[in-house]
Amino acid sequence: MGITKTIGFSEVVIEMADILKVLGHPARLSIMEYLANSPSCICNDLVEELPLAQPTISRHLSELKRVGLIQGQISGKNICYCINPKKWNKVLLHFKMITTSLSIKKQC
Amino acid sequence: MGITKTIGFSEVVIEMADILKVLGHPARLSIMEYLANSPSCICNDLVEELPLAQPTISRHLSELKRVGLIQGQISGKNICYCINPKKWNKVLLHFKMITTSLSIKKQC
DNA sequence: TTCCCATATTGCAATATTACAATATGTTTT
DNA sequence: AAAACATATTGTAATATTGCAATATGGGAA
Numbered sequence: 001m002g003i004t005k006t007i008g009f010s011e012v013v014i015e016m017a018d019i020l021k022v023l024g025h026p027a028r029l030s031i032m033e034y035l036a037n038s039p040s041c042i043c044n045d046l047v048e049e050l051p052l053a054q055p056t057i058s059r060h061l062s063e064l065k066r067v068g069l070i071q072g073q074i075s076g077k078n079i080c081y082c083i084n085p086k087k088w089n090k091v092l093l094h095f096k097m098i099t100t101s102l103s104i105k106k107q108c
Numbered sequence: 109m110g111i112t113k114t115i116g117f118s119e120v121v122i123e124m125a126d127i128l129k130v131l132g133h134p135a136r137l138s139i140m141e142y143l144a145n146s147p148s149c150i151c152n153d154l155v156e157e158l159p160l161a162q163p164t165i166s167r168h169l170s171e172l173k174r175v176g177l178i179q180g181q182i183s184g185k186n187i188c189y190c191i192n193p194k195k196w197n198k199v200l201l202h203f204k205m206i207t208t209s210l211s212i213k214k215q216c
Numbered sequence: 217t218t219c220c221c222a223t224a225t226t227g228c229a230a231t232a233t234t235a236c237a238a239t240a241t242g243t244t245t246t
Numbered sequence: 247a248a249a250a251c252a253t254a255t256t257g258t259a260a261t262a263t264t265g266c267a268a269t270a271t272g273g274g275a276a
Contacts, residue, residue, distance in 0.1 A: 001233080001234045001235045001236085001259070001260045001261060001262095002232080002233050002234050002235085002259090002260055002261030002262050002263090003233090003234065003235080003260070003261055003262075004133060004134065004233085004234065004235095004261095004262090005134070005135070005159065005160060005234080005235075006134055007159060008158070008159025008160075009134040009135070009138060009159070013134050013137050013138055013141070014134050016137060017131070017132050017133050017134045017136075017137045018132070019132070020128050020129075020131045020132035020137065021128075021129060021132025021133065022132070023125070023128045023132070024125050024126070024127070024128035024129025024130070024131070024132045025112060025125050025129065025263095025264090026112065026113070026114060026117040026121050026122050026125045027113070027117070027264095028125075029121050029124060029125045029128065030117060030121055032206060033121070033206060033209070036206045036207075036209040036210040037209045042222095043222075043223070044221090044222060044223080047222090047223095050116070051113065051115060051116025051117070052113060052116075052265075052266090053265070053266055053267085054222085054223075054224095054266095055223090055224080055225080055226095055265080055266060055267080055268090056264075056265050056266065057223095058223060058224055058225085059224090059225090059264080059265085060264095061223090061224095062224080062225095074273095076273075076274075077221065077222055077223090077272090077273055077274060078221095078222065078223085079222080079223065083210055085210065088206075088207065088210065089207075091203070092203050092204070092207055095199070095200050095203055096200070098140060098141060098144045098196075099144075099196065099197075099200055101141070101144040101145045102144040102191055102193065102196065109229070109230050109231060109232095109263085109264045109265045109266080110229090110230055110231030110232050110233090110262080110263050110264050110265085111230070111231050111232075111263090111264065111265080112231095112232090112263085112264065112265095113264080113265075133233095133234090150252095151252075151253070152251090152252060152253080155252090155253095160235075160236090161235070161236050161237085162236095162252085162253075162254095163235080163236060163237080163238090163253090163254080163255080163256095164234075164235050164236065165253095166253060166254055166255085167234085167235085167254090167255090168234095169253095169254095170254080170255095182242095182243095184243070184244070184252095185242085185243050185244055185251065185252055185253090186243095186251095186252065186253085187252080187253065
C-alpha cells in the first residue's frame with residue numbers, strides 16, 4: 001500500500017512520528033543543524049551548502065514548515081528561516097520521556 | 109525519483125537520518141514506547157497491542173532492528189525484543205547537541 | 217517598465233514504503 | 247510424530263517520496 005495506517009494510534013504518537021519522519025532525511029536534518037548553528041538563516045545559503053537543486057531544497061523546507069519545525073519570515077528579497085524552539089523542545093521532551101521510562105525499567 | 113541522495117552528506121547525518129526515519133512511523137514509535145515501558149518485551153504482545161497485522165509488525169520490528177534501535181533474543185518459542193540503550197542514547201545526544209547550538213544562537 | 221534575483225510550484229519519472237494474505241520456519245506441547 | 251503456537255518471509259498492489267527541469271511569482275534594481 002504505501003499508506004501509513006493511523007487509526008488506532010494516539011494523536012500524540014501520530015504527530016510525533018510525522019515530525020520524526022520529516023527529520024529523517026539527510027537534507028532536512030542538515031537544514032535543521034545548519035539553522036541551529038548559523039547566525040543568519042537565509043535560505044539561499046542552503047542552496048550552496050547542500051548537494052541538491054534549489055527546487056528540491058524548497059520542497060524540504062516546506063515539509064519542515066508543514067510540521068512546524070521551522071518558520072519563515074519574508075525579509076525583502078530573501079526569506080529568513082528559523083527553527084521553532086517550541087516545537088523543537090516538544091520533540092526533545094518526548095525523547096527524554098522515553099529515555100526516563102527506559103532507565104527505570106530493567107533490561108532483559 | 110524516490111531515492112534519497114546521500115552523496116555530499118556526512119556519515120553521521122546519514123546514519124542519524126536513517127534512524128529518525130525509522131522512528132518516524134506511528135507503529136514503530138509505539139513499539140519503542142511500549143518496549144521502554146513494559147517490563148517484559150515479548151513480540152506477541154505487540155500483535156494484540158497494535159492495530160496492525162502480525163506480518164506488518166514483524167516488518168516494523170526488523171526495520172528497528174536494522175538500524176540498531178532494538179535487539180532481539182530468542183527465548184524458547186518467543187523472541188524477547190529490547191531497546192538498545194546505547195543506540196538510543198546516541199540519538200538523544202544528537203538531539204541535545206542541536207538543542208545546545210540552538211540555545212546559544214539568538215533567534216531572528 | 218524591464219531586468220535580475222530569490223524562492224515557490226508544477227509536472228513528471230523513478231524508486232521506496234506500507235499493508236496484508238499466504239506461506240514458511242522453528243519450537244514447544246501433546 | 248502431529249498439533250499448536252510464535253515469528254519471519256514472500257508476493258503483490260496501492261500509495262508516498264524524492265529529485266530535478268521547467269516555469270511561475272514577487273520583490274528590488276536599473
